[in-house]
Amino acid sequence: MNFELILFVALVIAGVIWLIDALTAARTRAKDAKLPMLVDYAKSFFPVILAVFLIRSFLFEPFKIPSGSMLPTLRIGDFILVNKYAYGVRLPIVNRKVIEVGQPKRGDVMVFRYPNDPSLDYIKRTVGLPGDIVEYKDKRLTVNGAPVATAKAGEYGYVASGLNYITGQTWHERLGEHDHIAMTQADMPPVILYQVGGDFPYRVNCTYNEQGFRCKVPEGHYFMMGDNRDASNDSRYWGFVPDRNIVGKAFMIWWNFGEFNRIGHFIE
Numbered sequence: 001m002n003f004e005l006i007l008f009v010a011l012v013i014a015g016v017i018w019l020i021d022a023l024t025a026a027r028t029r030a031k032d033a034k035l036p037m038l039v040d041y042a043k044s045f046f047p048v049i050l051a052v053f054l055i056r057s058f059l060f061e062p063f064k065i066p067s068g069s070m071l072p073t074l075r076i077g078d079f080i081l082v083n084k085y086a087y088g089v090r091l092p093i094v095n096r097k098v099i100e101v102g103q104p105k106r107g108d109v110m111v112f113r114y115p116n117d118p119s120l121d122y123i124k125r126t127v128g129l130p131g132d133i134v135e136y137k138d139k140r141l142t143v144n145g146a147p148v149a150t151a152k153a154g155e156y157g158y159v160a161s162g163l164n165y166i167t168g169q170t171w172h173e174r175l176g177e178h179d180h181i182a183m184t185q186a187d188m189p190p191v192i193l194y195q196v197g198g199d200f201p202y203r204v205n206c207t208y209n210e211q212g213f214r215c216k217v218p219e220g221h222y223f224m225m226g227d228n229r230d231a232s233n234d235s236r237y238w239g240f241v242p243d244r245n246i247v248g249k250a251f252m253i254w255w256n257f258g259e260f261n262r263i264g265h266f267i268e
Contacts, residue, residue: 128223
């Protein structure tokens, strides 16, 4: 059960208790009489739960980064804010878009529900828009036949799972309006072929070989990749993200317990 659903259930329970009391016992209760404890709690918490529910559902929602797939842009332990209305107003829980506001742009860092398990939230960078042809050959990214502009930025090291120390080459990269840093490892292939799913929707839109892949993004879908290209479980392996799975646009790091200088950093 996700937190949004928990909030909704708590909101309904508190509201029902408060409403039942208002329609029954409250009419005969003396003005100076003490409220029953359950009613008192419901009346106190209902507006608080309502405010939190509305803010998380329609404005901003916090997330914590659990993995290094978006290094060096986002680090493990970063707490980020996600704009819930940037890509349209959606009904809570069912995540159905009811008001069109905007569309994802190439280069946006987006939170979405993992297509293979919608109870999980993933965060990646939007590389391909509907109709785009995305190619990744010998670790060079191309969109619609145009190579994505890159320039070496140095090296970046981090401790991966199993206490393995990883050193990668970082690159200045420009996708759409976003200038960001991506990272690759010289000893890793552009795609690990045996990890590629064989039955994801629109699998026929993609071709793979040892040099990389080529995918045409279907309408209503997006192609997502992690900035840590060789340590990211992304669209290369499980396919495209449908519009209905979009949660929102990540835009700011609001907290990090170990690195206070990252607080307030806007995400490119």
